[in-house]
Amino acid sequence: MINLTVNGRPVTVPEGTRVLQAVRAAGVALPTLCYHEGLAPYGACRLCMVTLTSPPPSKLIAACVYPAAAGMIVNTETPEAVGSRRLVLELLLGRCPQSGVIKNLAAAMGVKESRFQVSRTEGDMDLCVLCGLCVRVCQEAIGASAISFVGRGGNRRVSTPFEMHSEACIGCGACAEICPTGAIRMEDKGPWRILYTWHTRVELQPCPQCGRFFVPQEMAFLPEQCPEIESLWRLCPACRQQRAARQWMQLLPLDRPGTRGD
Ligand code: SF4
Numbered sequence: 001m002i003n004l005t006v007n008g009r010p011v012t013v014p015e016g017t018r019v020l021q022a023v024r025a026a027g028v029a030l031p032t033l034c035y036h037e038g039l040a041p042y043g044a045c046r047l048c049m050v051t052l053t054s055p056p057p058s059k060l061i062a063a064c065v066y067p068a069a070a071g072m073i074v075n076t077e078t079p080e081a082v083g084s085r086r087l088v089l090e091l092l093l094g095r096c097p098q099s100g101v102i103k104n105l106a107a108a109m110g111v112k113e114s115r116f117q118v119s120r121t122e123g124d125m126d127l128c129v130l131c132g133l134c135v136r137v138c139q140e141a142i143g144a145s146a147i148s149f150v151g152r153g154g155n156r157r158v159s160t161p162f163e164m165h166s167e168a169c170i171g172c173g174a175c176a177e178i179c180p181t182g183a184i185r186m187e188d189k190g191p192w193r194i195l196y197t198w199h200t201r202v203e204l205q206p207c208p209q210c211g212r213f214f215v216p217q218e219m220a221f222l223p224e225q226c227p228e229i230e231s232l233w234r235l236c237p238a239c240r241q242q243r244a245a246r247q248w249m250q251l252l253p254l255d256r257p258g259t260r261g262d
């Protein structure tokens with residue numbers, strides 16, 4: 001374990017963690033967009049800038065990628081750190097003026113409007129802040145690598161290869177789930193899951209109990225890899241909950257009020 005100071009508060013965190021974990025362990029709120037605890041640190045959005053006062057010289061760092069070290073003194077509220085985060089939010093507001101998430105983050109920092117109009121390709125990705133979470137979850141956690149960054153400058157965006165249906169996409173929906181701004185449009189329609197943003201649709205399998213289509217066929221390999229969850233996995237979430245509730249009821253003693261004995 002290592003000891004640091006964040007905004008004057010002493011804090012202890014495990015070795016190998018980042019400054020962001022120390023900030024959070026100290027109970028200090030710090031906004032993030034591109035950080036997710038399940039993925040490798042990336043440092044794309046620069047929304048987590050803080051001042052590292054010691055060791056000298058004092059400098060601005062991105063807390064989510066900077067390794068925490070013993071004796072560090074971190075301050076999240078210096079004029080430089082606050083100004084830097086406000087500037088990032090102004091730029092994001094200029095890029096995605098219609099994003100409720102960005103508007104709320106900006107308002108919380110006292111940023112009501114942006115001096116910038118960041119040029120970008122119009123279209124389906126109006127809410128995309130280029131945080132890269134969708135690309136990284138697809139690559140690092142799912143292992144599909146169905147999407148990636150393409151283009152430069154105002155043309156930079158996330159896309160499938162050639163902006164066409166991606167054979168690599170298994171339709172897991174992790175990208176839509178992790179996207180902080182809701183930029184990825186996905187819908188289940190009958191036996192199809194349609195990922196509008198990725199020009200892709202995948203076939204769904206029905207729940208054997210209620211018949212509702214819910215799981216992409218490409219994900220049917222999972223139960224074979226985890227036999228212990230097979231009987232539950234095949235069911236849709238609603239049927240899974242019902243079965244778990246029934247099993248739980250059978251475990252309750254018969255003479256307790258509200259149990260199957262009533
Ligand atoms: S689509 Fe969402 S998750 Fe992907 S880069 Fe854009 S904002 Fe981030």
Ligand code: FES
Pocket residue numbers: 031032033034035042043044045046047048049062063064065
């Ligand atoms: S959260 Fe740290 S750079 Fe994005």
